[in-house]
Amino acid sequence: MNIPVELKYTRSHEWIRAETDGTITVGISDHAQELLGDLVFIELPEVGRELTAEQEAAVVESVKAAADVYAPVSGTVVEVNLALADAPEQINQDAYAAWLFRMKPTTPSDLDALLDADAYQQLLAAL
Amino acid sequence: MDSPSPCTRPSLAALEQRDDFIGRHIGPAATEIAAMLATIGASSIEQLLAQTVPATIRLTTPLAIGEPRPEGEALAALRAIARRNRVQHSMIGMGYADTQTPAVVLRNVLENPGWYTAYTPYQAEIAQGRLEALLNYQQMVIDLTGLELANASLLDEATAAAEAMSMARRVSRSGSKRFFVDAGCFPQTIDVLKTRAAFFDFELVYGTPDEAAQQDVFGALFQYPDDAGEVRDLSGPIAAVKSRGGIVAVATDLMALVLLRSPGDMGADIALGSAQRFGVPLGFGGPHAAFFATRDEYKRSLAGRIIGVSIDARGKRALRMALQTREQHIRREKANSNICTSQVLLANIAGMYAVYHGPQGLRTIAERIHRLAALLGEGLRQASIDVGSRHFFDTLRIDLGARAASVYQAAVDAGYNLRRVAPGVLGIAVNEKTTGRDISTLIRLISGRELDLDALDSQLQAVDPSLPIALLRRDAILTHPVFNTHRTEHQMLRYLKQLQNRDLALDHSMISLGSCTMKLNASSEMIPITWPEFADIHPFAPLDQAQGYLQMIGELAAWLRVITGFDAICMQPNSGAQGEYAGLVAIARYHASRGETQRKVCLIPKSAHGTNPATAQMCGMRVVVVDCDDAGNIDLADLAAKAALHAAHLACLMITYPSTHGVFEASVRDICAVVHEHGGQVYMDGANLNAQVGLTSPALIGADVSHMNLHKTFCIPHGGGGPGMGPIGLKAHLAPFMANHCVQPIDGPHAGQGAVAAAPWGSASILPISWMYIAMMGGSGLTHATSVAILNANYIARCLQPHYPVLYTGSEGRVAHECILDIRPLKASTGISETDIAKRLMDYGFHAPTVSFPVAGTMMVEPTESESKAELDRFIAAMIRIREEIRRVELGHWPADDNPLKRAPHTQADLVDEHWQRPYSRQEAVFPLPYVAGNKFWPSVNRIDDVHGDRHLFCACVPIDESEEGRG
DSSP states (O other): OOOOTTSEEOTTSEEEEEOTTSOEEEEEOHHHHHHHOSEEEEEOOOTTOEEOTTOEEEEEEESSOEEEEEOSSSEEEEEEOGGGGTOTHHHHHOTTTSOOEEEEESSGGGGGGSBOHHHHHHHHHHO | OOOOOGGGSOOHHHHHTTTHHHHHHSSSOHHHHHHHHHHHTOSSHHHHHHHHSOGGGOOSSOOTTOOOOOHHHHHHHHHHHHTTBOOOEEOOBTTBOOOOOOHHHIIIIITOHHHHTOOOTTSGGGBHHHHHHHHHHHHHHHHHHTOSEEOSOBSOHHHHHHHHHHHHHHHOOOOOOEEEEETTSOHHHHHHHHHHHHHHTOEEEEEOGGGGGGOOOSEEEEEESOTTOBOOOOHHHHHHHHHTTOEEEEEEEHHHHHHBOOTTTTTOSEEEEEOTTTTOOOGGGOOOOEEEEEOGGGGGGOOSOEEEEEEBTTSOEEEEEEOGGGSHHHHGGGSSOSOOOOOHHHHHHHHHHHHHHHHHHHHHHHHHHHHHHHHHHHHHHHTTOOBOOSSBSSEEEEEOGGGHHHHHHHHHHTTEEOEEEETTEEEEEOOTTOOHHHHHHHHHHHHSOOOOHHHHHHHHHHOOTTSOGGGBOOSOOOOSGGGGTOOSHHHHHHHHHHHHTTBOOTTTSOBOBTTTOOOOOOHHHHGGGGSHHHHTOOTTSOGGGBHHHHHHHHHHHHHHHHHHOOSEEEOOOSSHHHHHHHHHHHHHHHHHHTTOTTOOEEEEETTSOTHHHHHHHHTTOEEEEEOBOTTSSBOHHHHHHHHHHTGGGEEEEEEESSOTTSOOOTTHHHHHHHHHHTTOEEEEEGGGGGGTTTTOOHHHHTOSEEEOOTTTTTOOOOTTTOOOOOOEEEOTTTGGGSOOOSSSOOSSSOTTOOOSSSSTTSSGGGHHHHHHHHHHHHHHHHHHHHHHHHHHHHHHHHHHTTTSOBOOOOTTSOOOSOEEEEOHHHHHHHOOOHHHHHHHHHHTTOBOOEESSSSTTEEEEOOOTTSOHHHHHHHHHHHHHHHHHHHHHHTTSSOTTSSTTTTOSOOHHHHTOTTOOOSSOHHHHHOOSHHHHHTOOOOSSOOBOHHHHHHSOOOSOOOOOHHHHHHO
């Protein structure tokens, strides 16, 4: 299973990359895309939307399931990956390149509570 | 040769075979039952039942239903009841207009088991016929409403309006909790909206369309033409509501829209209504298809099923249900709605009405209806009678003051039902069956004058003030070739047959869908539904004309009370999901009546069907999930803990029994007791009631309210995806809180209590099916049916266990009426999935069992009692041969991606493929067992590409392209 060490993760299978400008980039893990199968539709949040941690932020839909993507921490949506709208299969091709949205966290230290690659690996092993 | 000695001759009682129908309904005969019992290692049916159904919940007395009746006698008895209905020419309107079902459609669709015994088209490769019919229906709705996307039908106009309201809330950018309702909406629509709005915590605001402009609302519903018949341009009010962020829905009439400007053209976001008057009988309220259309941008917020176009493995055009992940079986409490069932059979009839008549024929019918209404209006005007509506399509309102009552009665005596709108005011709605003679008679009755209708007609040909040109549509409708080809009866007959041939229904083979109960739909049960005495009664006809209906419904309700052990039956809900809603509404009202409005927690086991959480959400309840143990049973400790934790807020538990895992849980009474201890009520999902009838009952296990899927347990056919009927049974303390009806008040529930469906007794015209079934089976036959359903399931489980693990069994190793086969180990070792097996079964002439419910990666088989041992053995042989095929993949004889399973289903295109280079023969592909060749069902398309279809969503008729057709 592909779990890049430089990323953080959630129990609900989002990945998070801390950017140098203080924002974070969010996507779904390789495990999540594999579970969902061929994705057919992505619903993205509006830029500027305020989200609290674990609030529904986006929806990823395959032919057999639809899953909510949650905000990993509280913050504001600053950018969304519009390219996914026409090509949701990018997530199946490379889940870590096909990001969904970027956020400006309200409290940057909230990121410390997220899982690291090892912890996420263990979580998957326990499923 | 000796003649038989007199003493060996059977008695007259034996010759009369009064229980003959039981043996027609139930598959295995006595000798087969003995053989099957031997196979499963049970000495008798009674021993099997003792090992299956916990003794603590067994009924101790036989069902007090009466003796079985022969088919002819039951039909005669029902006919006598039906004759107590009086068929009049109903001109009541209110969304129900009499119609002429084209005879070729009546006989070849409505009365044809090839159409009515099919299931919802989940296995699209063997459902291309009705999928095409539904696509025609969607195209018709799109054309007439002027919107971009239509679903494949909802249950009735009133609930469609309620769906529009909740959809408006989902997509509107307004933060308001208020919804505007045109005071000119049909009263039953407003009744249902009130019920729904209360639990969503929406405030309804009423007024004329013009008054909507001043309101801050998240959406609005207008009626067009309105309840009084008035037709007006709604563009202004629509624009006004939209300018403030509101979503506008228009409830409308397809026949009027043949002539009138479309809601889409006037700017509406949603259009909805009933498709009944396109050839579907009145039937005292249903079943009818409700149409629902919207703009493309809202497609993912649309409730109900949508048919879409995709391609198959050969790149050929193929149809299937699109956007299924929005449905409650995936989204649970986040689903757009709890709606599962649609009204496929009725939507198909409506679509075929348009195919048969075409745009010109429909125009003639609509113009004729309008002309008759205009003649009536003009005739009355010339006689100085006040005709309310200025612009109208087919409905007039006349103010007769003190004369109204005598005119109403004179009309009834002459064979006409008019609408009593208010004291002094009558409504008259013209329909397709109305004639010029009817109009002359009505003018004479109302005005006392004889008019020269021909002279009046000449005037109206020159100028028709009742429908100015500005209100008429200018765009072309139904231009697709399918609506312009089938004018002659031969063409129509052959088109219907062509579509029917693509669909696998119960007239071909067993459909062993777990949880769906595809039992026999006997011809003698079906025959009464099209008798005029049942088919041609308006839902709001005076009740003295519907005494036969009331008697039949009353007798059926009495039987259902005996079977369920409940005290009261509410016949209103049109589907199981609507029954759930009606039941939870009753529970919520009950708690509120005791001042306990805070009770809003609904406990739902993890194994529950997705409709349960979706329904709880619609009732304003919060879902708390209860765990299941490894054996698939509810975790009693977890339940007790959660019930205690939420005791002060506990509203109810929703439980399916036997469980969705197909097991009679021994602890069910303890489970119900825990909930009651903490002040909660128990709702039993009746999906599996067929495993209880005569052996146990919902009331006995401890439930307070439960729905009954009459389309499963009591033989109403699935219609290819609807109709259904989901009446609820309630214990006495909940009975006052069941649905009432504002137009036709019902005895029992509190007065003025809101409705859950448009018609007072739901889809009343299909209740004779269940009446016939119960009458012909009697108490003993019903109980025997349940026993054999359990035997058949255990027989399949035992025969397939060596080949596929059976996932859940009770404490004594038995399953209930269905069994779950675990495909996950095979998938892990070979990559062959439950879907591959489902598709491969088509090559063997079978519809797949339920796939991936209630457990992903499994198949749930429910044979029902109506399958003979021979049919079960054919299915078992097919499943075992498929297992051998999988073994060849396991052993590496066939590549994991090129074998008869992954390539299934196989079509005639495969058979004639000149470039066939697969590792298996064409013989193995299409005739895998000897029995197949004798009765081959040919899937009309290869495996359908769902991903392609959902990524390139297209939900209307595809323009005919010669090259595409040629490739097929």
